[in-house]
Amino acid sequence: MPTQQPRTMRRRGRPAPVTPAARPLRGLRREELHERFAAALGRCDGLEGAHCVHELWMRGEIGLNIERMLGQLWGAAADTVPDWLPMRYVEWLPRAYEVAGRFAPAGRGRSNLYLVLLDYSDSREEPFGVYVGMSRYRPSERFDQHKAGIRAAGSVLQRGLEVLTGLTLHLQGLPRTQAEALEEQLAEALRDAGIFVRGGH
Numbered sequence: 001m002p003t004q005q006p007r008t009m010r011r012r013g014r015p016a017p018v019t020p021a022a023r024p025l026r027g028l029r030r031e032e033l034h035e036r037f038a039a040a041l042g043r044c045d046g047l048e049g050a051h052c053v054h055e056l057w058m059r060g061e062i063g064l065n066i067e068r069m070l071g072q073l074w075g076a077a078a079d080t081v082p083d084w085l086p087m088r089y090v091e092w093l094p095r096a097y098e099v100a101g102r103f104a105p106a107g108r109g110r111s112n113l114y115l116v117l118l119d120y121s122d123s124r125e126e127p128f129g130v131y132v133g134m135s136r137y138r139p140s141e142r143f144d145q146h147k148a149g150i151r152a153a154g155s156v157l158q159r160g161l162e163v164l165t166g167l168t169l170h171l172q173g174l175p176r177t178q179a180e181a182l183e184e185q186l187a188e189a190l191r192d193a194g195i196f197v198r199g200g201h
Contacts, residue, residue, distance in 0.1 A: 018051075019166065020050075020051070020054045020084050020169075024051060033056055040052060040073075044076055046080030046081035050073065053069045060094065063091060070088065073085075083140070086162060087162055092195050096130070096193070096195060100186065102189065103182055103185065103186055107175045111135070111179035112134065113168045114143070114163055115163065116133065116156050117129075118131055119161050126196060129195070130195055132200040133183065134180060134183040139165060143156070143163045153198065183199075183201070186200065
């Protein structure tokens with residue numbers, strides 16, 4: 001039986017990659033995902049490998065396995081790994097995807113929601129938290145500003161590790177008033193899911 005291929009969706013006549021939240025490899029068995037991942041490593045195909053890792057992650061694959069696969073993928077295909085794949089294992093990522101997926105955009109604007117992974121390994125039993133923010137800048141640009149001390153939140157400046165891009169891909173280009181409301185709602189929903197949250201105001 002042929003394996004599934006990540007499909008592309010069209011927006012305004014141009015192809016756009018399927019987002020990780022769509023889980024294009026959902027129909028594959030675990031063994032098929034591992035085989036496909038090995039093949040992606042051989043081709044230095046970061047996108048294909050990322051979808052394999054993501055699907056296993058969402059299914060609750062053992063953390064050590066995910067960390068090993070992340071290391072292999074970044075080592076073999078760093079130039080083609082999509083920015084939505086985190087660089088480190090976070091146990092609650094599937095929960096965060098489920099929460100973020102409850103929110104839908106309405107209308108178009110210039111505001112973007114973003115999430116930053118925070119490091120609390122020195123002070124909390126759960127080593128990671130998340131910062132929820134909103135900006136007219138792209139999430140990666142806003143993260144760089146935080147780290148440079150430009151209108152920086154202390155938690156991101158001191159503890160920010162990376163942007164969790166995939167979780168809010170669908171919450172970009174929002175009207176400002178909607179983005180402000182969703183920022184607060186998303187932060188509260190993540191807290192309710194047991195994730196340590198900063199920001200969201």
